[in-house]
Amino acid sequence: MSRDRFEELVGEALDEVPEELLGLMSNVVILVEDDPPPGENLLGLYEGHALTTRGWDYAGVLPDRILIYRNPILAICDTDDDVVDEVAVTVVHEIAHHFGIDDERLHALGWG
Numbered sequence: 257m258s259r260d261r262f263e264e265l266v267g268e269a270l271d272e273v274p275e276e277l278l279g280l281m282s283n284v285v286i287l288v289e290d291d292p293p294p295g296e297n298l299l300g301l302y303e304g305h306a307l308t309t310r311g312w313d314y315a316g317v318l319p320d321r322i323l324i325y326r327n328p329i330l331a332i333c334d335t336d337d338d339v340v341d342e343v344a345v346t347v348v349h350e351i352a353h354h355f356g357i358d359d360e361r362l363h364a365l366g367w368g
Contacts, residue, residue: 257339262326263288265340269347277351282307284320284354286347292325299332300324300346308356322350 266288270278284304292298304320324346333339352362 257330257336259288259290259326262330262339262343265343266324266347268340269344272344273348273351277355280307281351281354283317284322286322286324286350288324288326290326292323292328297328298325299328299342300350302350302353304354306354306356320354322347322354324350 266286270286292301301323302320303323305314305317324343329339329342329346333342349362
């Protein structure tokens, strides 16, 4: 799958996130990268300060980053439909981290 098509899928996954939640997201960018850092086995990564940890002193910082890793997702998927589903799950998973939801809670909710 081409990078352009994969990026479209990330955009489509974002379109499925309720507008109310997207409106609450603050100072965050969503990027597609081909691979995670060397030695990391990741489909996505949230880097930054979750909304729940931001205090009165949160100012002047670079945007948080949600990274969606193309090659690892493609490697675990057999069909284009599998890619669509996995991108959607990964995007939601990383957005949840932006809202302060940790992996344990995501797994309990069935998003892990």
